[in-house]
Amino acid sequence: MAHKSYAKSIDLPPEQFFRNLKNAKRFAIDIGGSLAKVSYSSDWQRRAPVVYDEPDSEGPIYNVSEKEETMVRLHFVKFETKYIESCLDFILANLIDSKEFIRDKIIKVTGGGAYKYKDLITRKLGVQVDKEDEIECLICGCNFLLKNIPDEAFVYQRHGNPDYSFQGVDQDVFPYLLVNIGSGVSLVKVESDNKFERIGGTSTGGGTFWGLGCLLTQAKSFDELLELAEAGDHRSVDMLVKDIYGGDYSNLGLQADVIASSFGKATRLDGESFRKEDIVRSLLFCISNDIGQIAYLQARLHKLTKIYFGGYFIRGHPLTMHTIAFAINYWSKGEIQALFLRHEGYLGAVGAFLKGAEEEDAEKYSWGENMAGSSGLASPKSSFTEINHQDPGFFAHGFDMLEIDRLDRPVMACPLLLDPSSYVPDTVDLMHDKDAREYWLKCFADSVDKTVALAIKSQSEEEDVEERAKKFKDKYLAKILTLSTNPCAYGSLTVRSLLDTSSQCLAEFNFPDPYSQQKQQENETALKQLPAHLTLLDSQSGKDLHLSIAKGLLAGNVFDWGAQEVRKLLEAGNFSFMDAQEKLQDRPWLIDDFDSWYKRMEQEPRYQCAAIFCDNSGADIILGVIPFARHLLSMGTQVILCANSRPTLNDVTYSELVFLVKRVADLCPQIKAAQDQGRLVVRESGQGSPCLDLRFIDEALRTEMLERGADLIILEGMGRAVHTNLHAAFACDALKVAVLKNRWLANRLGGDMFSVMFKFERSRHVISPEVT
Template identity: 65%
Template structure:
């Protein structure tokens, strides 16, 4: 049987499901009674831009050369499929993995879940590998800890009819202690105190299996999902006896509202109708059953949390699986029993906990370094279902599987140590899941910009015979994602301008357009370097107050050169548009946000800043004519400077490998930059990200250590992505300067201004409050 016929037999599209199997290094499986979850790690080859220095004699003509090469990254793939197809799926894995690569021969597979015991012989005989069974609970906890620490917006609160319906919790590095309620066929409650300290503190046999079993007896539903869909449409009040049915209203003395269920299914017992299940609607019976089981689980979970003084309860398992109706009933139960003191938390990828845990156990055994941070690869992942559809995958998706992919990042990432309140920090200025007007605008904005991105991608690889075909695939895939997000803005976590930009970059990278602006950046860098000497000379002639204003306006003029802004692209494509022309477009003072005078006062006061950390934006005039002159001024005043740039490409943002070359070119022009570079007073560092925006929850570990070591007391955030779309409201324990030109008319109007208005915000260091410390 062919791979395609296997795929059809289990309804799995091969192009998107079993991705990169031939490059797999290791895999693990979690086999439950209903679903099996496969995890495997592959080596992915992706194109990247490598920057090479030119000989010194060419420095006046060229800044650097760029060539396309390939780099290897590790990607984790997670896939669910129905356990009843386990034999067919194992045959598929054998054909596409075991027999097509030497790596897995004579190896073992980590397995967990009940099926690890039930199907041991089947797995061994089919795949020809040893089955190494791992403890289910240990794998569950390991996987949960992994997701909470690695994936932004993994945990969320579900509020039916709320705005937003999904409230995501961001990244929290202090996750312990918590209660994990795993609702499979039965229910286990696990108290988790640390990575290695946990215990099962309770459970109940009334769980998902109970709901499915009784539902099968009482209704015509043929599957779990069909039963949940029936419950979504039902009205339990025709089956359940309410408090008001007994008292005629609320029982105020003991605080019971009239609409609270007094007895599940009690009206069925008192009904004068024929006593058989056809007397009541299947939808109403399913709804009553779902509420009965959910309320009991919620009460048990609350009582255990109260006994053990746990404030966070995460719910997962086959019973949950992102079903809005199920999450609503659990949430209601927890709110009712805890009187609003505890909120039910859910996980976007809770179905993969055991598979992740089993995979990590294998990584430990093979001594692979899994301490790196992993980030979600949206281009290969499926999202949460729309709350408009009760089925987990929505009406247009297969009911047999969903997918998750994670990319291992180059270095460990940590929160910025200068955030005032890292635990509650959220990078994004606008949450598009809440702001409907903003969501409609930005989704349409990105839709309108797809063709421009396509043309730039083709242009960047004009010599490639398949560039146009790959670029067209990008358009199709990204437009499809935007359509999904329009229908269900919650499905991939918080929807923001940052996530839309990052998802676009991931799709481009997936189709081997890793750095579409590399040639454009090279050209702009060459032109800007030619202007730098005269620009620095002109600055030196100015008196101190005038020079500070000219430096500020230089940063702003440089920040105009942004290929991610539609209106600016039109200007940049017009003949003769350069640094002077950009400066002339700037808003005259007073600016829209104008703290320039306060900034100057701070510069005159003592002590001077010990160390400034500048998060830079674009290549070309921005970094060379805007940021480097400012850095030179700070260095001359005795302030150490750390220039932070992206680790990976995004639009025309300057990246680390470029800046290593550029700083040498600038040092050849500026003696102050040269001496500071040689003495270590000027540092060039990567921020660990590859986005036009900046998430200070996850920045490069080396940068974090350097900020602490150098006692950094000034942060400069430059550009719309870093200072407006993200970090506009961010607060710091050090001074912060937020500088940008508003290059989007809709956003400018939202902020109370107009196109090319200026943001120059200076905020003094704030003290960490006692509340925050606690």
């Protein structure tokens, strides 16, 4: 009977529900009274490009093949607790080798159900159950998400524009107050990963709302109560200040619409009946306001300025978040904001998993949300009944998912940032800027077919390539459709996030590097042109040489397959490096700090070390960046060439650049000498994006910057210097160089196609106003 009910409730194919369950390695479960959350890790197989040397000097610069790469992915799935027995049956039936899995295994279980369902889990799966403290798991999970998931925390403002204000990555998590609202409420002061204490609570929580609501309205479920509250008007039930005083009570600073007595008007029935919608809304306000006041008082008592709210009672429900946020703002007089979490429902499950997985220690690795496999926040503009249907990743019956990928290497904030805590990578916030949002969403939607064609071409020999390409297209367009109606669904909406989501969706369907062949061809062409280009530069000196090197860097940056209007030129064929130079805007450029940069180079001591974040393959890296780096080396400056760790668009990757520099060294004695002496090194950035988020660079690169005393950072290309970091402030000198290859963006910045940005900023430079 249980299995029959289960099948009816969650009739979902395995690949959409428990993804990659057959390769699950470890499980943990958080069992609440209403919802259970299963967490598990899997070995996720995906293709990855492998770059290797080509011994034949007459052949390609390097060869590229693909291998199966094993990734560790954490999966988190919610379902109704009443179906736990059938869910356990489902898990066991779909494991690739259930007998091997359960041998000598221990499963971590937390939540109230850890006691109630311990024997059931042992009987069904044949494993030992370790019960973990619920509060410890909540804190462990909360700390993990705040440190690893960008835009995990947000402020909610009902009817705001936008409704959500995301907080980025908290560089200084502690201390904070966690208010967990389940059946009751617990308030926990968190001072570090290992130091926290429950400092208070109340029995008036989600269970109170649910129980009283059902008694008062005969509603059958929590969701039904929330739906009723959305349609209600509490003013017909609650007694307001104006009902007592006829208006404001100015002597006490009480406005007329403030609730003076919850359910106060129920004392004046006089045969009058109240709508159940109004009753439930009043009840929601009553409980939420009290929780908000208690949280504020505890925060003030313990001198805490950050309050995070989570638990089943929240569930991303707009009216609930609004009420709590209003209460905190009211009582603190605007000094404290209520903070909510995108994945608050998974805190306990994350914590339970981490407690049973020492080798998955968050201190050993870095993690990133897999946008291709995670569900988004429901739109605050939707009615509650629409929430479960507005996002293809947010399944019927309340099933939503979170997936987190483990990165190969640790990442940390760039040490050259002036203030990492205030750093915002993105130049334009598409949540606030409606015109920009509409343009870029359409731009990326229109480019999908080109990406699909390229993906198919890159694996044309594969039988299922068209099917996988179609799945990529469907998933990415579904994400864009969601964002067109709910820009806040996946955290901050920026050009960077749209590009990153595309790359993750491509990787999801085993298209790791669709531009691989194109990059190889362009690298070979540019390498043949390099000796003549270096000879021309060596014939110049002084300001002419510096200008030629700068123009070469700019001309190389024109070769960008990610820019639609440039792609048309490249697809037409015969577009040369000389053609790119002629396309450049004449001086004065749109942003022209060349003279200031030249003066610094000529009149002040040499830079100790320059870190250059490279952009595209082909002419960009070989004819633009390499000569620029060579000139810095000739002046006595060490150079770190920083390339993406993972492929995206036609950007040069670390593994490709290693071989490119080796081949350049065979052609250029200066480059060879610098490489042999260790003055020129190639390092991976830790990134896999056309943009650059300096909150997350490779830890080894960070260390090298510090050890070499990097005092110049060079950001090259639209993704790294315009879409991101245009306003970033650095503790060292910074050179931001790009050619604007998108007409809409160029016009927005006051220029035209092929306008030039050559922006030189001295250390601690005052940030210019944001682009509007």
